[in-house]
Amino acid sequence: MRVPLLTRGLIGVSCLLAFFTIVGSSLQAQENIVAFGDSITEGLPPFDEDRKGGYPGRLQTILRSSGISSATVLNEGHGSETTSEGLTRINSVISANKAADLFIIMEGTNDVNLVNSGLLSMDTVLANLEGMAGKVRSEAIDVLYATIIPRPPWAKQDSTNFVTFELIFGLRELTSTGRRDLAEPYEILENRELAVYKKYYFKKDPVGHPNSAGFALLAEHFAEKVLGEDTLAPVVSGFSKNRSGQFLANGDQFFALVHESGTGIAKVDSYFTLNGRSIDTDVEGTTRRTSLSYRVTNSDIACGGRITVRTEDRANPANVRNRLVAEYKVEGAQLLKGDVNGDCRVNGFDLGLLGPSFGSKRGDVNYSELADANNDDSVDGDDLAKLARNFGKSSD
């Protein structure tokens, strides 16, 4: 059970929810939420094909069906708005909603275009978001920040999300201290896989609005935050290697930064893996912001370096993610398909590593990118066939 970082009101609601669940009574708690943002919050048709009010309308439905029968989620999304503009509009929204328990603030997508053009700094965008939150808190209303959603590959600007991620990173840093809470729409949609974008984004929209399925996904995520549930593993916000270049060598150092906005990072269970095996990672920081580092030794070097960051939180059951962050070559060596542990041989050890992941898909706890030889987001017979084809072979 996560410890909600939200609000006195939400803590109350969570306790009431738990109590009424136990005694089997209907829940009569009041929950007033204001969803503040731009067109992604506004959720107008045609993007919302089902016309259910974008994510705010769906969030209200979920909360009510979860027992908070009087929950209201007011849609205060306003298309094309930047944070500089939102900073002024929010004055009237606060004035009209002083009895609200919570403001969800998801804004900044339109600022990304300005930053991407060199017209505005991301520092100012973050200051604007802090300014909005400050105004809300001055009325004793709680704030849930939300990362903006990633841009799909067909977006007209920043389709690689290089600039968008600067904002995401800034928000994670901003909320990694103090009592601020953060929802992670970016993380739940960021996949770099076209199929995911096709599933959750409105077709061919050059801007990158969600479709009905996308709004539903956002609503589910916000509902979990409001209800104090945690189903998201700690997120990897950055990875670097001290020496540039594609080769892995003795003495190289890896660094990663991990953020968490839920139950907290389980530090002893968060580490690097190299070619499928966990390595003795230095872990420092808090349960909301942890840095990992590791120095490569000669014994780590074989045919290839496939590095993942395995993160785990303190939820029960724990949320785990094993994210591939880099692949390195070893000078003069070639990694065979099916060589899951990168030891220059395809043998039973690789089969042993593939086994636990067999049948998994990306997002499953047991999914392993290392075993996914054909990188199709699932570990299946094709990957096994690739391993079998090379079984017994060695790189040299």
Add this chain to the structure above:
Amino acid sequence: MVVRTVILSLLALLISDHLMAGASEYQLIQPTRNNSGAVLHSKTGRAHLETPGGSRKSLALRRDERLTTLAEVGSGWITAGIREKSSRRELVLMSISNSRVDRLDSPAGQSARYRLNPTLLGNDSRLEGLAWLEGPDIKSLSVRLAFFQESSWSNPVEVPRPTKGSQSGLSATLLADGSWLLVWAAFDGTDDDIFYSQVIGDLVTRARRVTANNRVPDVMPSILASDSGALLAWSQLEDGDYRIKISRFDGSAWSGARTHGPPGSLRAQLSLQDNQVSLVYREAWPRSWTVSELGLSGRAQRRANFAVASDDRPIIAQSSGGTVVLRWAGAQPSEAAWKSVP
């Protein structure tokens, strides 16, 4: 079902043009001075120039190119913009005359990933130079400039960053004495402040503050040569809302900032038409656009407000007698009466 999908897709394309800034829609762009009536219609991958005579000159762009500025020089125009290639941003330059459109080389020596925010410096007869932002990432940009000499670019010159943080919102103008005045916002670790540098011949002065170290964001400056000096407009956070500020440069110093717009006034742009300095800006809420005519000191003389929610920046189509007409991309022009400012 197919028909419904097609209709929804078309609607999406139309509506999305109005939902988010600068993503796909046409922007109307005019030269900020020396403007005889040309209008650049620009969006990512497509652009055309509407000439003063009313003809339309198509500009061939790649899918990842976007033009952002236009200058009128001699009998033609120069336009500049950005090419967004994956994680890299490069400058795009074009020369347009009545008879042809040519691509121009951009200044050599881009080693950093980003080149952004091109700003053209031209006088009545020719292009004098170009300033832009360049750096390895979006938080490490610095101001660069190059002189256009005998149809080619000089080696780029860097204006040393006055702060370690982001540099953004570059704007530049040619002063009457032939020097260049560059202004931009720089993050000093606490907030963005406005800085400036002058280019006198080959000498580039070190960046100095226009605004005090005031611990609130000062952003998105617009500079315009006027009389023997220049006027500067920008947005400053004041009591929780942005407001337009205006300051005058007399050739050596800046006047105290004068507050111009109401709370929530943003995206200031100065322009000169028929010897009249105008300021166009956005009002955040309720959404509208305002145009002001400014005196030499930067004081507003007349003002007109347009309750048009469009996010696209309008251009001034006409100002005569008691009315002013603004024009937005893809919409009918709007007319409003000037109101004197006491």
